[in-house]
Amino acid sequence: MKSSVLRAMLPASLIPVAGSSWADWGALNMPVGVTEVSRDVQGLHMLIFWICCAIGAVVFGVMIYSMFMHRKSKGAKPADFHESTTVEIVWTVVPLVILIAMAIPAAKVLIKMEDFSGSEMSIKITGYQWRWQYEYLDEGIAFYSALDATQNAARQQNADIDLEQFGETYLRDVDNELVVPVGKKIRFLHTAADVIHSWWVPDLAVKKDAIPGFINENWARIDEPGIYRGKCAELCGRDHGFMPIVVRAVPQEEFDTWVADQKSAMASADAAVERNWSQDELLAMGEKIHGQSCAGCHQQEGQGIPGMFPAIAGSDVATGALDTHVATIMNGIEGTPMAAFRDALSDTELAAVITFQRNAFGNETGDVVQPLAVRESRTGTPIEPIRQSLLDVGSPAASPNASPNASMAVTGVN
Amino acid sequence: MSSHEDVVHHSNDAEGAGYGHHDHDEHGPAPGLMRWVTTTNHKDIGTLYLWFSMIMFFIGGAMALVIRAELFQPGIQIVDPMFFNSMTTMHALVMIFGVVMPAFVGLANWMIPMMIGAPDMALPRLNNWSFWIMPFAFTILLSTLFMDSGGPAGGWTLYPPLVLQMGDSFAYVIFAIHFLGISSVMGSINIVATIFNMRPPGMTFMKMPMFVWTWLITAYLLIATIPVLAGAVTMLLTDRFFGTSFFSASGGGDPVMFQHIFWFFGHPEVYILILPAFGIVSSIIPTFARKPLFGYDSMVYATASIAFLSFIVWAHHMFTTGMPLAGELFFMFSTMMISVPTGVKVFNWVATMWKGSMSFETPMLFAVGFVIMFTIGGLSGLMLAMTPADIQYHDTYFVVAHFHYVLVPGAIYSIMAATYYWLPKWTGNMYDEKLGKMHFWISTIFVNVLFFPMHFVGLAGMNRRIPDYSLQFADWNMIATIGAFGFGFSQLMFFWIVVKCIKGGEKASGEVWEGARGLEWTVASPAPYHTFETAPNIGSATLTR
Numbered sequence: 001m002k003s004s005v006l007r008a009m010l011p012a013s014l015i016p017v018a019g020s021s022w023a024d025w026g027a028l029n030m031p032v033g034v035t036e037v038s039r040d041v042q043g044l045h046m047l048i049f050w051i052c053c054a055i056g057a058v059v060f061g062v063m064i065y066s067m068f069m070h071r072k073s074k075g076a077k078p079a080d081f082h083e084s085t086t087v088e089i090v091w092t093v094v095p096l097v098i099l100i101a102m103a104i105p106a107a108k109v110l111i112k113m114e115d116f117s118g119s120e121m122s123i124k125i126t127g128y129q130w131r132w133q134y135e136y137l138d139e140g141i142a143f144y145s146a147l148d149a150t151q152n153a154a155r156q157q158n159a160d161i162d163l164e165q166f167g168e169t170y171l172r173d174v175d176n177e178l179v180v181p182v183g184k185k186i187r188f189l190h191t192a193a194d195v196i197h198s199w200w201v202p203d204l205a206v207k208k209d210a211i212p213g214f215i216n217e218n219w220a221r222i223d224e225p226g227i228y229r230g231k232c233a234e235l236c237g238r239d240h241g242f243m244p245i246v247v248r249a250v251p252q253e254e255f256d257t258w259v260a261d262q263k264s265a266m267a268s269a270d271a272a273v274e275r276n277w278s279q280d281e282l283l284a285m286g287e288k289i290h291g292q293s294c295a296g297c298h299q300q301e302g303q304g305i306p307g308m309f310p311a312i313a314g315s316d317v318a319t320g321a322l323d324t325h326v327a328t329i330m331n332g333i334e335g336t337p338m339a340a341f342r343d344a345l346s347d348t349e350l351a352a353v354i355t356f357q358r359n360a361f362g363n364e365t366g367d368v369v370q371p372l373a374v375r376e377s378r379t380g381t382p383i384e385p386i387r388q389s390l391l392d393v394g395s396p397a398a399s400p401n402a403s404p405n406a407s408m409a410v411t412g413v414n
Numbered sequence: 415m416s417s418h419e420d421v422v423h424h425s426n427d428a429e430g431a432g433y434g435h436h437d438h439d440e441h442g443p444a445p446g447l448m449r450w451v452t453t454t455n456h457k458d459i460g461t462l463y464l465w466f467s468m469i470m471f472f473i474g475g476a477m478a479l480v481i482r483a484e485l486f487q488p489g490i491q492i493v494d495p496m497f498f499n500s501m502t503t504m505h506a507l508v509m510i511f512g513v514v515m516p517a518f519v520g521l522a523n524w525m526i527p528m529m530i531g532a533p534d535m536a537l538p539r540l541n542n543w544s545f546w547i548m549p550f551a552f553t554i555l556l557s558t559l560f561m562d563s564g565g566p567a568g569g570w571t572l573y574p575p576l577v578l579q580m581g582d583s584f585a586y587v588i589f590a591i592h593f594l595g596i597s598s599v600m601g602s603i604n605i606v607a608t609i610f611n612m613r614p615p616g617m618t619f620m621k622m623p624m625f626v627w628t629w630l631i632t633a634y635l636l637i638a639t640i641p642v643l644a645g646a647v648t649m650l651l652t653d654r655f656f657g658t659s660f661f662s663a664s665g666g667g668d669p670v671m672f673q674h675i676f677w678f679f680g681h682p683e684v685y686i687l688i689l690p691a692f693g694i695v696s697s698i699i700p701t702f703a704r705k706p707l708f709g710y711d712s713m714v715y716a717t718a719s720i721a722f723l724s725f726i727v728w729a730h731h732m733f734t735t736g737m738p739l740a741g742e743l744f745f746m747f748s749t750m751m752i753s754v755p756t757g758v759k760v761f762n763w764v765a766t767m768w769k770g771s772m773s774f775e776t777p778m779l780f781a782v783g784f785v786i787m788f789t790i791g792g793l794s795g796l797m798l799a800m801t802p803a804d805i806q807y808h809d810t811y812f813v814v815a816h817f818h819y820v821l822v823p824g825a826i827y828s829i830m831a832a833t834y835y836w837l838p839k840w841t842g843n844m845y846d847e848k849l850g851k852m853h854f855w856i857s858t859i860f861v862n863v864l865f866f867p868m869h870f871v872g873l874a875g876m877n878r879r880i881p882d883y884s885l886q887f888a889d890w891n892m893i894a895t896i897g898a899f900g901f902g903f904s905q906l907m908f909f910w911i912v913v914k915c916i917k918g919g920e921k922a923s924g925e926v927w928e929g930a931r932g933l934e935w936t937v938a939s940p941a942p943y944h945t946f947e948t949a950p951n952i953g954s955a956t957l958t959r
Binding site (some may be wrong): 028029030031037040041044045048049052055056059060062063066067070071072073076077078079080081082083084087088091092095096099102103106107109110111113114154155156157158159163164166167168169170171172190194195196198200202205206207208209211212213214216217230231232233234235236237238239240241242305306308337 | 488489490491494495496499562563564567568569573575576579581582662663664668669670703704705706707708709710711712734735736739742743746747750751753754757758760761764765766767768769770771772773774782785786789790793794796797800801802803805806808809810870873874875877879880881882883884885886929
């Protein structure tokens with residue numbers, strides 16, 4: 001880090017243009033990127049940058065010359081001129097010509113960016129507080145993508161975790177990457193479930209607001225395989241800074257394999273809904289889901305933020321009737337920030353997080369909710385809580401995977 | 415030059431001590447603190463505005479330092495992300511509505527009557543109201559920080575649906591914004607009424623000082639746009655409390671409509687924050703170049719053009735919201751057009767300096783600093799106008815760098831230049847020139863250390879309004895934070911210089927500056943409580959230009 005401070009202090013012009021030092025520009029300038037559009041945009045950026053430098057050099061040059069030469073202390077006598085129509089016309093027309101010269105290439109690039117025709121695949125991207133959902137409309141694959149769990153722990157206040165280990169990807173790794181094929185014109189459809197987000201990947205020169213209730217589009221055709229990182233660009237609440245984007249561009253064959261793997265994984269996850277889950281399994285998964293989906297408002301320990309977000313610890317909802325708890329999470333509460341998680345979470349995830357919240361933070365209901373029950377509740381069957389003692393799943397304390405919170409809750413039941 | 419002196423002497427001869435000195439005690443200031451509560455005197459009210467702005471400058475600055483302290487290194491050390499967001503939101507609201515606007519209104523109150531030779535503002539009681547609403551509005555706004563739910567944290571742009579997630583403080587924030595708007599509109603009506611009705615015979619519009627011109631146009635911008643803001647925040651209020659769906663798609667509304675309405679106010683607002691600065695700099699540079707302002711007429715037309723264009727460029731704040739191509743092209747071209755009249759202004763200032771006989775007292779230093787650094791902000795603004803590039807720049811630190819260049823070494827520097835320029839007229843004492851120059855140089859070094867690196871981190875991909883960042887941005891953020899603390903604490907010098915000047919110092923003459931022109935310099939220093947009770951004789955002299 002010391003050396004990079006020194007490097008940063010060097011005027012840009014002293015850095016040799018060729019070779020490995022070129023990479024140092026990465027921290028100073030817009031990336032060239034890996035699409036035709038991103039290269040056009042970067043070229044336009046450099047063009048306008050140099051034009052601005054030239055204008056600045058002329059204006060500041062004249063000013064500085066004047067400040068040195070036309071000083072009273074040097075005996076300069078003031079001239080008396082104070083208008084000249086010719087000069088005024090010149091410095092109105094010349095900038096106008098420069099502007100037109102810049103507007104033409106800018107308009108060309110813009111028209112190219114807005115040309116959505118001939119796209120070969122479509123991915124729908126939905127922004128949530130604070131993660132992304134990716135739906136491959138042609139392949140039928142859908143999943144969520146949130147900040148990597150280790151980094152999520154590291155970014156908590158005074159976490160005391162060494163950030164150097166993450167390097168340049170700190171706050172830029174996710175649990176599930178968006179995998180796309182190279183060479184295909186991909187159409188991205190943007191929307192949001194709660195507030196406005198903005199999906200931005202600099203290397204692809206795509207940034208589009210995700211607006212609840214509306215669908216925006218943009219596109220990219222990626223030339224080179226690689227990992228391209230981005231972030232949410234529109235302020236979207238407390239954890240706006242912590243919803244990164246990772247796009248992994250791979251060759252078509254690799255993409256096809258990935259699609260097949262995803263489909264079989266989804267099938268087995270679907271099958272898992274049918275089986276009976278142990279409380280430990282649900283608590284472990286539920287703690288993770290709580291951290292991803294609930295803790296942003298209700299906080300990691302369920303204590304909420306007084307006046308803004310109610311506590312889950314000891315709340316009527318999480319300790320009272322199970323139906324109310326399920327309905328609250330599934331449907332949200334209208335007119336409040338409490339969102340509906342009916343579609344955002346799977347049956348298993350909903351079952352897990354409800355079980356977790358009813359048995360953590362000192363909530364000692366002992367209720368266990370099975371994924372199948374959640375699935376059935378979607379069609380109107382009321383949910384019946386199941387007591388731990390009625391389940392035939394062995395001793396909970398013996399499970400090595402149980403989190404501290406989970407074992408505490410379970411001990412409370414016994 | 416000679417005609418100027420003729421008028422000065424003529425006026426003084428004709429009136430004797432008439433408007434330079436007042437003999438009747440019963441029209442002096444009321445004794446005690448009630449003077450400031452009940453005053454209808456434009457100078458008193460100007461002073462109130464300026465002190466209010468100074469206090470808010472330190473409050474808003476402290477918020478900026480909280481932001482920069484958290485960003486000093488990666489990781490979250492000092493504040494919760496929610497509080498961080500409310501600091502960025504409040505910092506903007508305080509600096510825009512509590513510092514720059516009141517400072518300009520304060521300067522308008524002090525200087526417009528004196529520049530046009532009027533005894534006071536046209537509507538003195540309204541003037542008292544305009545000011546006294548503000549401390550209450552800001553008390554309400556700032557008090558939200560102490561509520562359980564915290565202050566507003568959705569950004570000063572108040573975009574729904576995020577802003578509707580705000581806790582109990584929501585209604586208080588809207589209420590405060592309404593009151594600030596009422597204050598601004600009343601102040602603007604007063605300024606328009608004063609300029610139209612209170613000019614002495616012979617002072618035609620094209621003889622008015624540039625500061626008066628720029629404020630006249632600014633006042634119209636305020637009157638046109640503040641009600642639009644009021645409408646937008648009222649719609650937010652009814653969406654939240656009365657079941658309407660102006661900005662909610664689920665009820666047939668559109669969140670982006672808020673952005674259109676907001677920026678229809680917000681873009682002219684940007685010029686509200688800079689046009690009076692143009693007027694100030696156009697007053698100061700000719701004084702210290704000892705040469706009349708170059709191209710007065712084109713300056714007036716350029717200001718009017720900028721004001722007109724400001725109404726048809728708003729959607730350049732929204733290039734990523736998904737506009738039709740035709741809309742994007744229109745707003746790109748109209749935005750680029752703004753650089754033409756702005757360029758004319760910069761070129762005119764440079765031409766005013768050219769072949770002048772310049773000296774660099776503190777006001778001139780700040781004015782020249784303004785021209786250079788405002789131009790840097792203007793050039794990055796031109797880059798931002800290019801829509802394809804803006805899609806990469808939007809919501810990054812490049813934008814933060816851009817608008818801080820035009821607002822801090824831009825608008826704020828013009829306010830400081832104005833303060834140094836007219837302080838001897840207000841207090842009758844010269845400020846400490848050595849300290850003033852030191853203040854300029856220290857501020858200028860630190861303000862660039864603070865904001866220049868933001869261009870780089872922005873281009874390299876650091877988005878704005880985030881409390882934590884990846885490690886490749888660490889070095890530049892550390893440097894920016896050092897700049898922030900340097901700049902912030904060096905403003906204590908400014909406070910001290912002003913206080914010291916009020917307490918005493920070398921006595922200032924009526925004219926104060928060797929090359930000064932304009933009616934304000936024809937009265938004694940300090941300016942008597944009442945000036946120009948009899949209209950001055952302007953004749954055909956172009957003394958104001």
